[in-house]
Amino acid sequence: MDQLLAMRTFVRIAESGTFAKAADQLSLPRSTVSKLIADLEDHLGTKLIQRTTRTATVTPEGAEYYERISRLINELQDIDAAARQTKAQPKGRLRVDIGSSLANLILIPALGDFQERYPDVDIRLGVSDRPVDLVSENVDCVIRGGALSDTTLIARRICELDYVTCATVAYVERHGMPNHPTDIETGHNVLSYFSSLTGKAFPLLFRKGDEAYEISARSMAAVNESTAHMTAVVAGLGMSQTFRFMAQPYLDEGTLVPMLEDWGRSFHPLYVVYPPNRHLNARVRVFVDWVTDVFARFDAGKTAAAETRSTPYFTSI
Incomplete structure (x- = not known):
């Protein structure tokens, strides 16, 4: 069994919902796709997919397996791209998490521009005010505000809100x-x-x-x-x-x-944050640059601090 091909095939089935679409996307015979999944399930000793005549549904064990290997497949694609030194358009899935008001009033209205620039990037936007664990929840980057305490992550300040x-x-x-x-x-x-x-x-x-x-x-x-x-x-x-x-x-x-207009409150800093292993991810890089430009229009601290604050840069937090 070609385990890497079997894993790629499983990811395509999980995302497309059918064996037929996965076969077309991978340019493989449908019989080969079925054989790869059967061999992979035998190798793992667990059922990954429940198959009907029309659809393929991922089992709970398959969903957990997908969360792990989809991240691995994306990282392998980034490694391949870096090795080839390609300048091709970024492609693949990008999972972004953001708070509700920031999503509805700033990010989503501007997202069409990102789609036009990077049509091969599949944005999956998680919207809530609940903090997420980037690593365990397989999130590529988040937009967070306030104090940042996790020193294992990379952050870029994108604006300050009044x-x-x-x-x-x-x-x-x-x-x-x-x-x-x-x-x-x-x-x-x-x-x-x-x-x-x-x-x-x-x-x-x-x-x-x-x-x-x-x-x-x-x-x-x-x-x-x-x-x-x-x-x-x-x-x-x-x-x-x-x-x-x-x-x-x-x-x-x-x-x-x-x-109480004569009383103020300190500006609220916003950051785009991602794990260190996403640093070479082309999708993350272009999104970070793009979202920094989007939020710059809402930067209440930009004018007041223009003389003293340097251009935002990548740093450990």
């Missing part, structure tokens, strides 16, 4: 406008955003000069997904702090009004 404290006009009419951050602790209802990992709500943060406040006020509702959090703010469920790029359309139309 915050705004805001509420609906109706909320302000009911509760008034706070004049100082501490006013929020008495007489105001905060719509909180809480961590999907710890379940704890994030406080509101304010700074002005040498003064800084961390406010944890009464909350009648809390949300752990960014798009839903913005929807809840617009619905008038409470005042909150959110990314300015999300709130700006509602501020422009007058649905939301800003609060």
Whole structure:
């Protein structure tokens, strides 16, 4: 048995859903494809695929095997490409994970441009505010914000996001406008955003000069997904702090009004992060360069720090 060919064949079947499509993609006779899978299952001692007259369904054991070998096959393709020093268009599957609001408002609207540039790259976009494990979940890269603690990963800073404290006009009419951050602790209802990992709500943060406040006020509702959090703010469920790029359309139309504008909050850094073994992956390289350009348009810190901050670079974190 040609084990590498059998593994490639299994990956094609798992992704296409039929033996016939896999055979066509690999330019192999269908009988050869069937024989390769049978030999591979015998070699492993487990059933990888449940086959019907029309479709092929991966078994639970096959799904686990696929997660491991698809990553291996992609790495082999990258090694081959690097050895040939090819300048061909990147191709293959690219798994990207990103938070909900960043996906819906920034990345997805721009994704058509990436498809036009790299039509042979198959983007698989995981969208949630839940942190993922890149290695165990076979993710090529993620877009993450805030402090990065995993020193085994590679990160590139792509922008810094600004915050705004805001509420609906109706909320302000009911509760008034706070004049100082501490006013929020008495007489105001905060719509909180809480961590999907710890379940704890994030406080509101304010700074002005040498003064800084961390406010944890009464909350009648809390949300752990960014798009839903913005929807809840617009619905008038409470005042909150959110990314300015999300709130700006509602501020422009007058649905939301800003609060405590003379108080700021430190910018929120965003990074595109990937495992070290993806460094030579052509798909990852072109995506990282492209997504850096996309998010540069939302970089609130770019103008303020242009004289002191160098161009983003690849670094261990």
